[in-house]
Each structure stands twice: as C-alpha cells, then as structure tokens.
Amino acid sequence: MLDTVGMQQFFEPRSVAIIGASTKPGKVGHDILRNMLTSGFGGEVHPINPHAEEILGRKCHPRVTEVEGDVDLAVIVVPSAAVLSVMRDCGEKGIGAAIVISAGFKEAGAEGLERERELGKLARKLGIRVVGPNCLGVMSTSTGLNATFAAGMPKRGNVSLMSQSGALATAIIDWSIQQGVGYSKFVSFGNGVDVGVVDLLRAWEDDEETKVIVAYIEGLSNGPEFMAAARRVSEKKPIIVVKSGGTEAGARAVSSHTGSLAGSEHAYNAAFMQSGVIRAHSMEELFDLAVAFAYQATPRGRSVGIVTNAGGPGIMATDAVERDGLRLASLDQETIRALREQLPEAANFYNPIDVLGDADADRYTYAAGHLLKDPNVDGVIAVVTPQAMTHPDETAEGVARVASQSQKPVLACFMGGSAMEEALEVLNEQHVPVYLYPERAVHSLARMAEYQEWLEEPPDEYIRVVPYTQGVQSVFKAARAEGRVNLGEIEAREVLKAYGLRIPESYLAQSAEEAAQHAEKIGFPVVMKIISPDILHKSDIGGVRIGIRDRQEAVDAYDLMMLRVQRYAPDAFLRGVFVQELIQTGREVIVGSTRDPQFGPLVMFGLGGIYVEVLRDVSFRIAPLGKRHARRMIDETRSAALLRGARGEKPSDIDAIVDTLLVVSQLVTDFPEILEMDINPLKVGEAGEGAVAVDARITISEEEPVVGG
C-alpha cells in the first residue's frame, strides 16, 4: 500500500517544481512549464532555474531547496550529468516523487547505464519514487496536471495509459485529441528505473477515474510480480496491452524439445492469458478496444444482433462474426413480429436485420432498439452506410439513445467520410464506440466477450501432490557431485517417481542371470538398455533391445550388449543393463518445461513424435498451473482431436495428462534448479487407464539455487 501512496503524488500533487525550467519557448524545460500553467492545474507550480528571475510570470528559484513550503513532485529537465545532484536537492527538500524527463541514461551507452544505476540507488536511498528517466512525463486530466512536453492534452475520460515509449505516447496523445478520446491518467515511464508497469497497475487498481488500463510495453523485468498484479487488477477492470518486440534468439543453448520450441513470445502469450490481460496486436487494435471497453458494458455472451441499412456491409459483418468466434443470434419470435410490424416488406427480419437503404433514423432506431431488447441478443453491431435517405447524425442520435437505455453493448460502424463526420461526433460524445469498418467493430465485441468469459471463470483448481522431496534433492546432489547437469534416464525417472508419476517397472541388472530374473519378475515382453554415462547413442552399438519375449532372449541380449561394449566402447564406465516393463499400448505425448528469463518455469504440452518435431503443434503455460489451464493446453493443440478419440478410436485418458501437467508444474516450481525437462514419451492409455512416463530427461543448473533469494 505504501507503493500506492507514493504513486498518488504523481497524479495529485499540491505543489510541483519544474527543475530546469527554461525561458526559451521550444525548449523542453519551457514547454513543460507552459503545459503545467495552461492545463488547469490547481496547485502551485515553481520553476527552478539559477539563471532566471521569472519564467512565464512565475517567480523562479535557483534551487528547489529554496522554495517556501512543501513540494510534492519534482519534474526534472536538467542535463543528465546534473540529475543526481538535483535529486539530492529533492531529497533534502523532502520531495517524495520525481519525474526525470532528461535523456542520457541507459539508452545512451555504458556511461549512461552507470548513471541510471546510480539514479536508482539514490532514489531508493532518499525514498523518492521516480518516473523515467528518458520519458515524456505524466498527465492527469482530473487534476489538470500536464507534466509533459507534449503539444496538447486529451480531454477527460476513463482510460489510463502507460507507455514504455515516449514517442508512441506523443503520437497517442496527438491522435486522441483529434479523435476526441478521453483519458484519465497518462504515464510515459521511459527507462523505468523505478516506477514501472506493476506500480502503475497497482496505482490504478482501485482508481475510480480509471475504467480501462492500456499499456504499450517492450518488455517486463519481473514476470511473476506482473502476473500477480495483472491477475488481480484484471478482475476489476480490463488491461489491454500492446507488447512489441519479437522472439529474441535464445541466450543459452537448449537441449530439450521444450527448450527449442519455447520462446519469449510463448511466455508472454501464456502470461497474458493466465492473468486475464487482453493482448492487442497493433496500436489500432489497442485503440479499438480501449474505446469499446471505456464506452460500453461487456456482453454476457457471444450472440450478436446486426442491424444494417445495406446488404454488403451486413455480409461483411456476418463474415467477421463467424471468423471471430461470435455467433449470429437467432432472434426471438417477438422481435421478428415487432420488426415485421414496422419495417417494409422487402426488409430482412432475420439476423442480420436489413432495414433497407431508404431507412430513416426512426426506422433504423426502431430496429436497433428491438434487437437490443431481444433476450437472445448479447450485443448489437449497428452498421450504417450513407445512402439516399440516410441522415447519419439523426441515426447516430437514435442508436445512442437505445444504447444508453440498455445494459448490452452497442458498437457502431458508420462507413463513409465527410457524410459521417457529424454522426461520429454524436456517437463519440454519447459513448457509443464507432468504427469505419464492420470487421473492427465485430472484433472489438469479440474481445469484450472473451474478457467477460474470463471474469466469470471460477478460480482454477491448483492441486499439489505430496512429493518425496529428499529423493529429488539427493538425485540432484549426486549428479552435481559428478559434475553433471544432464540427468540420465534412471535419475530423471527417480525424480518423477518422487512426485508420484507412474514410470515403467524396471531394475538394473549386472549379470545375464540377474537380467533374466528381473525380466521374469516384470513379466515379458520387456525392454533392455545399457546404462552408461559414457555411451550417448545406445542404439548405435545395439545397446537397446525392445520386446524381449522370454528368459533366453534376456540372457542373450545381456551377453550381446556386453560383447558390443567391449568391442566398441572398451573404456566406457558401465552401470549395468536396465530391464524395463514394455508399455505396449497408449498414445505418445510430451510434457516438458523450460525456464523463461522473465516468467520462470514454462510448461509445454504436445503430442509425441512428428506432432511436436515436425508440426510444432504445442502449447505453453507458466507454472504454477491450475486444472483448467492444463486442460486448455491440451485443447489448444490441433492434434488434441486424436486424444478425444478421432476416427473411431477410444478416447485417451486426458485426465491423466492433466494430472501429469500439474505435477510437472509443481516439480519445476518446487525446484527452480530444473532448467529444462521433457517427459517424452508420456504413454497415455484409454480413459481411466492412466499414463506412464516412459522416458524423461532433466537438465539442472550447475549451482544450487539460493532459497528465498
């Protein structure tokens, strides 16, 4: 909560000092002061400049320490070399919050990076919250605070925006002013030495003036903290994020399938999905969604009513409905009756309702109103083209009126140019989101429906097994003692066993006779494998035999393996021969995990063999993982249809896969030293038969992780 208190000074300061205020118009230090003085800010504003008496009619102080009375917020615009000393002044003055506009920090090479580190250290020491450096600044429309050097300020509204890029923030402001979109708070946090995404999420979580949070980010520094905050905030208001920057080439070599398939894009997508964050894939989508969520309620379901005054755009909207996973509402008889009563005979009374090109505002509004009242309709798309009898502005008034009387969302699409200008203004003023193209209106409604579904989900079930932790620890310890980080299959299976996963019955034999006895105990057929840390490709020297059918074959196999090892790898250290139950039936899937630098352990699922290796048909979630997301991971793969029993086959035991995903999620969460792991294959039986981890590999870190670090 201290965080939030600290953050408030950025938006509601009583007194602001502009340190580095300039007398010269066009200079950043002048523009900020001017913005602070002309945006309706009610508090005190103190320009600080040792070389001026006054600027823009305000008395100037040489240092912030010399201002009389308290200062809540410092806006720092001095050259980067002077920022630290100015910060010390702020500390002396007891200022709790600073916006460092100045550039010349980590974006500017090694020296700048060092300066930024010092700035961070100093801020923590002095207890000053810092926005920036290298940023555009902060706005709050409700207090009239405009501590930026942008050329204007959007009108008051209920969208709050954070941006990692100052330039993009400038573009957004410019545009929002033109489009008449209102904002509540606006923070360009630049390099983010202190205040970042998580602080702002927390600050806006309970902010009554913020209905929608939008963010442009290029990266996150603390994934788990972000997810925790985002998940909580998303339940109160939508968070819409544009995350730019593609998959970077992995920094460390990967040794597992999971490792080679995972990328930071997968991690970000999973993190957003798991925390209810709505990812927009362009600034255009960000704006479309921001306005939709800011202006309208979310739909209670996916059934859409379309009203149009032209066939073509109606078809386009219908196409979009199908593409975006919405559905055309099947209208209630009462609605159809009401439409028939007032609409001309040639109109279309079924969804999409076509009120015809000669419809006036009354006819259009009548149809839109009845659609909204239909119990089968969750939201309405209102499409208008500029036809002969169309009065777009009156139609807009009508649409806005029925929209305001309904709890259901109405999104409009008024297609045209100058003929539509007035209508757009009317709709925007009355908070009906309006788009130029039907596809964008429909897509926005679809994303709203998705968010609503997320809101309605019950909490996910997080199930934990009681593991034999010591067993795992001793496996890791033993491997490290031998200088190994790649666990062999015996060791890996030991770990899985400690977490209660079913593994094939198996024993190590050190003589042919012992092998035969083990095989008899397990029951034929069995698998036999040479076990040696020095022999990587067992099959190449005949070190794997599958389907040994009787005692004699077991004895022969053992002897042959010994012979071959002597011949081809005489120096290899040999642990013995592994005799293992042969899991003959079941479908092969892979469950794996890798560690993402931002988000930590990432769990992967895919069907075995070609589905993973060739088709790359896999899905990811961030651990820890609940039951619902485990099930969705499976459903998200195209090949999941095979598990559900395609082509007349019996369905596989999907519950057993879910359980395995949850166990792996727990394992990699419990042991951060597991860098990568694959269970490949996990053989899954028919429904109710369970699953067996036939083979596995685990890579651990060289060092034991510091607990609580």
Place this chain on the structure above:
Amino acid sequence: MLDTVGMQQFFEPRSVAIIGASTKPGKVGHDILRNMLTSGFGGEVHPINPHAEEILGRKCHPRVTEVEGDVDLAVIVVPSAAVLSVMRDCGEKGIGAAIVISAGFKEAGAEGLERERELGKLARKLGIRVVGPNCLGVMSTSTGLNATFAAGMPKRGNVSLMSQSGALATAIIDWSIQQGVGYSKFVSFGNGVDVGVVDLLRAWEDDEETKVIVAYIEGLSNGPEFMAAARRVSEKKPIIVVKSGGTEAGARAVSSHTGSLAGSEHAYNAAFMQSGVIRAHSMEELFDLAVAFAYQATPRGRSVGIVTNAGGPGIMATDAVERDGLRLASLDQETIRALREQLPEAANFYNPIDVLGDADADRYTYAAGHLLKDPNVDGVIAVVTPQAMTHPDETAEGVARVASQSQKPVLACFMGGSAMEEALEVLNEQHVPVYLYPERAVHSLARMAEYQEWLEEPPDEYIRVVPYTQGVQSVFKAARAEGRVNLGEIEAREVLKAYGLRIPESYLAQSAEEAAQHAEKIGFPVVMKIISPDILHKSDIGGVRIGIRDRQEAVDAYDLMMLRVQRYAPDAFLRGVFVQELIQTGREVIVGSTRDPQFGPLVMFGLGGIYVEVLRDVSFRIAPLGKRHARRMIDETRSAALLRGARGEKPSDIDAIVDTLLVVSQLVTDFPEILEMDINPLKVGEAGEGAVAVDARITISEEEPVVGG
C-alpha cells in the same frame, strides 16, 4: 473486342439521356441529372420526363426517341414496371448502353426476378449493354461523367473500382473524397443482369487511365471466365478484390473426403491465387493496397529498410516485417558509412535506422535517401512520430522528394493526429502512401512484393498424359447402365490405369484355385478382397485379408470368404475375389477432386489418415493445374515436412505426387461427369520410387454431360 467497344460508351459517351429525370431535388432522378450537369461532363445531357418542360435549365423530352441527334448512353431511373418499355425506346433510338438505376428486380422477390430475366433478354435482343439494375451508377473522372446519385465525386486518379454493392460504393466515394484518393472509373453494377466483373476487367485491361483495379464482390457467376480474364489482366495491372460471404453449406450431399473438406472459400482462394488476384480481407486492407499500388512501384524483392525517429514504432515495424514474410535488409557498408557521417552518435545505423527523436527533416530525409540508394534494400518504410523537433510537413516533403527520385517503393507511417494532418496532405499529393500504423504500411509492402513475385513467375508447366479415353468412357457407361454413379474400386482403378497411374497388380478370382494362382503370379504377400456391389462394408464380414503369405493361406482365405458371404449376405451378387499386390512401404497421401459450382473441378491434396481427417491439413487448386501449383499445394500443407524427410527419414517421391496431381487435374477436366473422386491412399515411395494408387473412389453424374455445352 466487341465487348470492350460496347463498354466504352459507359465511360466516354458524347450524349447522355437521363430517363426519369425529376424536377424534385432529393429524388434520385433529380440528383443524377444534377450530378451529370455539375461534374464537368463535356457532352450533351438530355433529361427525359413526359411531365416537365425543362429541368435544371435543360429542355426536357417526353421520350428518348424524341431527342434530336444520337444518344450514346441512357441512364434509366423510372419505376421498375416501366423499365422494359423505356428499354424498347432506347432500342428504337439506337442507344448502345444503359445504366438501370431502378430497383425492384431480382432483389425484390419472384416478380422482380422474372422482370430481371426479361430485361436481360430484351437487352440482348436490342444489343444494348446494361449496367444494373438496382445500382448506384457509373463515374468516369477523366470525362467528368457522374451518372450516379452519390453526393460527390472523387478526384481524378488511376484507381478504377467496381462494386456489387451500391451502399458500399456510396461509402467508398464519400470516404475517398475525404481522404483525397483519386479514381479513374467507378462502376456499381448492382444485380449485374449484363455487365459484370469480367466485362469490367476486360474494359479496364488496356485502359491507360487505370493503373489499379479494385473490386468488391459477393459472388461470381462464371468462374473459369473470370479466372481467364483475371489472369491476363493481372499481368498488366494489379486486381485487388474483397470477396465477402462465407462458406455456404454445401448444396448436395458429399460422399468423399475431398467433397467434405472443400468449400467455396477454398475455391475462391485457389482461383484468386491461380490468377494473380490480390485478395483483401477487409475494406480497410482494400484501401491500403489500392493506394500503395496506385502510388508506388512494386518492390523487386522482400528486403525492407526501415527509418524511424523513435524506437518503439521501429520495433513494431520490425515485428510486422517478420510476421508478413518480409525481411530486414542487411545494409551495405557504404550506407552505414554515409549514415555515420551525418547522424548523431547515439543514432542506430543498422536497420531499423533510428535517426532519434530530435531529428529535423534534413536528417530524416538524408537517412531515407541513403536507405533507398542501398543496393540491398528493395523498399523503405518511413516511420515518423510527432516529437519535439519534428516538423512532419517538412519531413514529408523530404520523404516524398527522395521517393520520387527512386524506382523503389516508399511507404510512410506518420503516427499522430492533427500534428500530422499537413504531412498527410503533402504525402498524398505527392503519391507516397501513408498509414497511421506501421503494421499496415508493412503489410501493404508485403502484398506488393507477393504480386511482383507472381509477375516474375515463368509460365506454369501444363503436362498432359495421353489417356485411353475409351476405356474410361466404357467404365462410366457400364456403371450408368446398372444405375450406379458410385464406382467401385475395380472400376475406379480401371479409370486411373487408363490415365497411366500406377495401380497395384491385381486379378479377379472366381475359385480358390484361381486365387492361389493369381497370388503366385503377383508374388506373396498379397491382399484379398470380396468384390460385390451389394456388400459395402467388406471388413465387417471378414471380406478383406491383408498380407496373405502363401498358397495355402490364399486358398483358405477364398473359402472362408465364400462361407461368410453365404452366411451373412446370401442374396449379394458376387463378382468374385480380388487378389492384389500388397504395397508394403510408402507414405500415404490423398489426392482428390470435387466440383465447385462456380469454378468447376477443384483438386485436393493432403497426407493420409489423421492429417486429412483430424487435422484437415489439406490444400486446393482449380483444375487444370500446372506443375508449380501442384508443388505448392504440397508445400502449403503443414505435414509436407514429413514428405521432405523429417526426423532422419528419407524424403518421399514428391515428383510422383506432383505427377499424380497433374493427372487427376487432367482427368477431371477431360471428364466433367466426374463429380468427386479420392485416391486414398496414394502410397508414395522414397524419391525416385514413384507412387501407387492403392485405393480410389469416383462418383459420376447420372447424366452424361453435354459436350461443348
């Protein structure tokens, strides 16, 4: 060529009659006359109205037959019931072209449909070309002809547009005026009783005023004619199409895999792909592309240079480059040297070039110019945000200047609102396409690169085998004689054999001894199958045996099959038992065909089993098919990786699949009575080993098709 002569009268008439001209402003018949008189049209304009002396200062005639001198074009705005008689007047007057604005035809029920049929018949009889009915009309900016009732006319330009929807046309006009986009010709063809997409493509094919053709369509009536025209025109100028309307539920029941997987969307996509048509998926994309192609040359390759004055949007553009299949150009040393010379040290000299937020127009233009000169760069994306030192209009001037000096395309993205307005005007006037979002600029460039690649493709190779046509005919005849349209596997294989496809060696046996002899001749192991038109599910009664290993097994299998038939299907007509070579190795793929109502035979490819049935991983082309498209069909499937030799396996004989696709394409083209067929599986050996059509089914039409019909 007659067609084209007829079409010219729509765009360059010397004399136009407005039949149904009205004295009342707001009436369509008045608005059209007003538009004709105020748009700078140089020819004569004659209002026709029996109840008026003059309208808008023009002498009015009661009938068009009473106008002195020739009339080239009639614009008909009378009530639908009067249209036919007015058309007869036009015929009497010798008018060659008519635009029927009037509604009340096929869009208005059965009576209207009948009226439309008569209109079509009459027009053909009188030799009058007709645009409409139920349309907005025609514009030609070069002659100042505005025979529409739209509220304005776009400026002159080199985009020609056709629209099946009048409402959408109205929206497009309104918008184009606002955006300053220029058009050459504009046709809303409404119900299209006569003039349609193909006529307009032909009319604009060699029109020097048309550089880009854009079209909004909801359907096509003659697929093959469209493809032929589109393919030819696409080689001269880009055709950009929005096709709305999703997949309709198939009208007839389907009996093959191919039939169940094909849909009109597949057919349209294939048709567009095979004829060079650029499909836009929304009106927004249509506009983006129209402007890009109208203003700039297409890039010679996929290497993009990005210049930006801000990091964030540069990253977004880079993301889009990767997503859209373009690549970031690796800059020439000379370019980097030149940039280092003039740009500040903190700038980024590698692609994307960041000239920094304080860049003035000169610095920005310098960088853009050097990027354009770089031999490794095929096209440039110029991103500008409104930062402190930015003068967007000057920067726009600079960008336009270097763009005009280069043969390479430049697409701009100026992000912002009012700060960018002037710059947008400058760019638009100087024909640099400009977008609000980097993604849209990049996407447009990508589609341009695709089109350029299509242009550079050598002609596809169409290879024909010499088939044993009579053999196919007699199979079809025999089946029809028995009242069957579903060919059994023997018959279907007979057809494939007639086209030179390899099928397993096989013989029909009518005794156990004969079966054994056939099997010995073929060589063990063999397959044996009961052949009876009355037994559909052979396996259910043990009627299929795979892998018969010796003479005795063959004899046993025969006797057992006879026993089972007697027991379970005593009344079945039995042809005998088929003894067949067992194709043991090879990968299973499916090659099939179905018939699309618009485009005719559609050829399908997919990997066998789950890849088709569960993953629906298939591709389609319209027959006849060339080698390149056959190869692409294979490449388009995700599972094609398996054929190329994934996971250390040897590559499959892809050439043999290509050959099979070409043969099937030829077969279904030669025999239009083949409604559906599947070769399933086609077993494909390793490279060089060929492919064998192991099983097949064919459905033919009940009636023999009329040749030349």
